[in-house]
C-alpha cells in the first residue's frame with residue numbers, strides 16, 4: 001500500500017508545474033542573475049588593503065614568524081599584524097579591530113564573520129600549510145636558502161591574492177547560500193500538498209482518501225516520502241548548478257554541502273506539512289502563507305539585504321539559531337569557513353530537530369479521524 | 375433480500391446552531407437501489423458523510439454489514455465504493471492512473487487490478503480518454519471518471535452522492551443504466567439526488583428528506599399512495615374567466631386548481647374519467663382550449679404535498 005501510494009504521489013509531484021518552477025527554474029534563474037550582477041560589481045570595486053590580523057603565540061614557530069614577517073612588510077603588505085595574547089586578540093576580534101586570529105601552534109584561524117578579508121587569511125594559511133614541510137626542511141637542512149624559499153612562497157600568496165576575489169568566497173557567496181536555503185524552504189509547498197490531500201476537511205480528495213481502507217499514517221508517510229525524494233532531486237540539481245556551472249565556491253567538502261541541502265529540503269517539506277495541517281484555510285491561502293513564511297525566513301537570514309542577519313543576531317540571537325533559512329545557509333557557511341566540524345554538526349542537528357518537530361506536529365494535527373464539519 | 379446492509383439509528387448531527395440531521399433513521403437491505411431524495415440542503419450529503427465516518431455526529435448509531443462503522447473499520451471500508459458529490463480526482467494523473475490509484479487502495483493484486491481498471495473504463499465509456507488529464511475532460515466525462523474511481527474495485531455497497539449534477543441527458547441516462555447494471559451484478563446502491571425523475575426511474579425504495587428529517591419512505595408506488603393526489607390535468611386555455619374556474623373547482627374529486635400563463639392545472643384525488651368531465655364542461659361553456667393531458671402523481675407531487683403540510687403546520 002505504501003509503495004502504491006508512493007508511486008502515484010511521486011508522479012503527481014513530478015508533474016506539478018509550480019513545483020518545477022520554484023524548485024528547479026527559480027534557483028537557476030536567480031542564481032545566474034546573482035552571478036552576473038556580482039561579478040560586475042567586483043571587477044569595479046575591489047581594491048586591496050592590508051588585512052588586520054592578530055597573531056597569538058600559542059607555541060614557538062620560528063618559520064611561521066619569519067613568513068608572517070615577510071608578508072606583512074613592504075609596500076603591498078598582505079597583512080597588518082598585531083602580536084598579542086588570546087584574551088586581547090579575542091577582544092580585538094569582537095571589536096572588529098582585526099579580521100581574524102591566527103594561533104602559531106596549530107595554525108588555526110578564528111573569524112567572527114565572513115568576507116573577502118577572511119578569505120585572504122584563510123587561503124594564506126592553507127597555502128602555508130601545504131608548503132610548510134618544504135619550508136621547515138629548508139630551515140633545518142639549508143638555512144641559508146630559507147629566505148629564497150619564503151620570498152617564493154610570499155610571491156605565491158601575493159599572486160594568489162588576486163584570484164580569490166575573482167572567485168566567490170566573499171560576502172556575495174552568502175547570497176548563494178541563502179538562495180539554496182530558499183529552494184529548500186520552497187519544499188514547504190510540497191508539504192502543504194501532502195497535508196491538504198490527506199485531510200478529509202481540507203479537500204474532497206482528502207475526504208475521498210479517508211473513505212478508503214488505507215491507514216492515514218501510511219498515506220501521509222508515503223506522500224511525504226515521495227515529496228522528499230523529489231525535493232532531494234531538486235536540491236541536487238540546484239547545488240550542482242551553483243557549484244559546477246556558476247562555479248560558486250562551497251569549499252572543498254562538496255559532499256557535505258549536498259548533504260546539508262538534502263536535509264534542508266526535508267526540513268522544508270516538513271515545515272510545509274506542519275503549516276498545511278493547521279486550521280481550515282483554503283489551499284491558496286495556505287500556499288500564500290507558506291510563501292510568505294519562507295520569504296520572511298530568507299529575508300531575515302539575509303537573502304535580500306545582507307546585514308539583516310547581523311541585526312537579528314544582535315537583537316534576537318536565538319532567532320538565527322532556529323530560523324530555518326538561517327540554519328540552512330549557516331551550514332554552508334560553516335563548511336566554507338571552519339575547518340572543524342563542530343559548528344556544522346550543531347547546525348545539522350538543529351535542522352534534524354526542526355524536521356522531526358514539524359513532522360510530528362503535523363502528524364498530531366492530522367491524526368484526527370472524524371471531522372466536525374467538512 | 376432480508377439482509378440488512380446499512381442501519382442508521384436516530385442520527386443527530388449539528389453544525390454549531392444548525393441541526394443538519396434530526397433523529398434520522400434508515401435501514402437498507404441487500405440488493406436494493408435505495409434513493410435518498412431531498413432538496414438542496416436537506417442533509418443528504420451530511421447523512422452520507424456520517425455513514426462513512428467522515429463526520430463526527432452528536433448522537434445515533436451506524437452499522438454497515440452488521441458492524442459498527444468507525445473510521446478505522448477498514449474491513450467495512452474495503453467493501454464500500456463511494457462517489458462523492460464533489461469530484462475527487464488528481465489533476466496531475468491521467469484518467470487511467472486515477473482509476474488505478476483508487477482501485478489500488480482496495481485491490482493489491484496487480485493482475486486483478488488491471489482487469490478491474492479496464493472493466494471500469496469500459497463501464498463508464500472512457501476508453502478513448504485513458505491518457506487524458508482531468509482538466510481536459512468535459513464536466514460529464516469528469517463525472518464519469520469520478521464514478522469509475524469509486525466502483526473499479528467492485529464494492530458490495532456503492533454510495534453515489536448526486537453523480538449526475540451538471541451532466542447532459544445522454545450521459546445521465548448512461549450513468550443511470552450503469553447503476554442498474556451494477557445492481558444486477560450484486561451491489562447494493564445508495565443514490566442521492568434532488569431530481570425526482572432519476573430516483574423514480576431507478577430506485578427500488580426511496581426515502582424523502584427535508585430539513586434533516588425523513589418525511590416519507592417506501593417504494594415509489596407506496597409513496598404515491600400516501601398522498602391524496604391521484605391525477606393532475608394540464609390544459610392550455612388562452613382565456614379563462616374566474617367564473618369558469620369556480621365551476622371547474624366545483625367538480626367532483628377536484629381539490630386544487632391553478633391558472634397561470636394560459637395553463638390550467640387541476641388536481642384530483644380519486645375519481646374516474648376526470649379528463650373527460652373537465653373537457654365536457656369546457657365545451658358546454660364554449661371555452662376553447664389547445665392542449666390537454668393527464669399525469670399520474672410523481673414524486674414531485676409527493677414531496678410538494680408532504681412538505682407543504684409541514685409548512686402549514688408551522689403557521
Ligand SMILES: Nc1ncnc2c1ncn2[C@@H]1O[C@H](COP(=O)(O)OP(=O)(O)OP(=O)(O)O)[C@@H](O)[C@H]1O
Nearest residue numbers: 373374389394413414415416417418419420421568
Ligand atoms: N460544513 C458545514 N458547516 C455548516 N453547515 C453545513 C456544513 N455542511 C452542510 N451544512 C448545512 O447542513 C445542511 C445539510 O447540508 P447537506 O450538504 O447535507 O445537504 P444536501 O442534502 O447534500 O444538499 P445538496 O443537494 O445541496 O447537496 C444545510 O443546511 C447546509 O447548509
Ligand SMILES: [Mg+2]
Nearest residue numbers: 418419420459
Ligand atoms: Mg449534497
